[in-house]
Amino acid sequence: MKQTGIPFLLMRGGTSRGPYFKRSDLPEDPARLSEVLVTLIGSGSPLNIDGIGGGATVTTKVAMLSKSEDDWADIDYFFAQVSVEDHHVDYKPTCGNILSGVGPAALEMGMIAPGGDETIIKIRAVNTGARIVAKIQTPHGRVIYDGDRAIDGVPGTSAPIELQFRDVVGGVTGAFLPTANLIDEIDGIPVTCMDVAMPMVIARAGDFNLTGYEKCSELDNNRSFFDRMESIRIQAGRLMGMGDVAASVTPKFGLIAPPKSGGTISTRYFMPWKCHPTMAVTGSQCLATCLLTPGTVADGMVQLSQENPVEITLEHSSGQLGVIVDYEIGASGFKLNSAGLIRTARKLAEGEVFVPFRIWAGNRR
Secondary structure, eight states, rough: OOEEEEEEEEEEETTTEEEEEGGGGGOOSSHHHHHHHHHHHHHTTTTTTTTTOOOGGGGGGGEEEEEEESSSSSEEEEEEOOOOEEEEEEOSSSOOOHHHHHHHHHHHHHHHHOOSEEEEEEEETTTOOOOOEEEEGGGGSSSSOOSSBBTTSSSSOOOOOOEEEOOOOOTTTTSSSSSSOOOEEEEEEEEEEEESSSSEEEEEEGGOOOOOOOOHHHHTHHHHHHHHHHHHHHHHHHHOOOOOOTTTTTTTEEEEESSSSSSSSEEEOOOOSSSHHHHHHSHHHHHHHHHHHHTTTTTTSOOOOOOSSSSEEETTTTTTEEEEEEEEETTEEEEEEEEEEEEEEEEEEEEEEEEETTOOOOOOO
């Protein structure tokens, strides 16, 4: 069987993993692109046995990079979430964990030159329009991955990657509060619908008779909770102006509870049909913003520092994640200036990934 080889890097970005491509090495046609991504990931099998996916939502993600068409940015980052089992590709969201690997990947691919011991790369998230400044460690003009930074959910330590997020409000729905309400009640559950880095539906765990400290496996096996949550998520999607979201991974769903392990708040994040084993970078910004905004479902749940910028520490099922938020609260309400995080990444493999010739014959130059 003749096959088409596509150059790629396989990288861990934050607590996710997936292939990174030059956008020019993939089909331009969206339908053909989806077919290629489904094939190379191996969507359709719970183990992704005929592809390079890992059988989990955090390992079936794809990053596609190009020189930016935006005057501000250096690199355009186009993200795809490939489903594990149902041959579906979602281009609506972005992924902040996979974003962690965009700077190193762009340097590895020769799309941008290193700028000394540290390289600053301006990245535009194509899916949402967010702008991110990434600081990559490049001593002697080369990307390094060894370092002393640990992030919960990843074994060992690696070189730190600083990310500063801007223009993340209303990227999908066009509004900070897409329903125009701080709280909506859906099926008897108060929720806050918010679009900051990722459109989310946020609720208190106690309103579902949960503690908010459950392990992911406990929540994944609680089908009555998932059925109720999914009904609320779908209704919220319509209220947020997103249409029928039954087949879309957005909006995501989040649960909050008082802190248990010294953080600011305890959280559980859903992808949305399974509990995230750690915490999404995009979701962390939305949850932190919800916590800081008066009148949301998080109001009064915890004591907040009056510092600004303030660090919000989100407890998740594998540890903690800190988000540094620069914000203002004035007569017009809450305003997010920026959110910053530290992540890590590592190059795992490079070469070519193959799809059958009948799926795609390649870009003929």
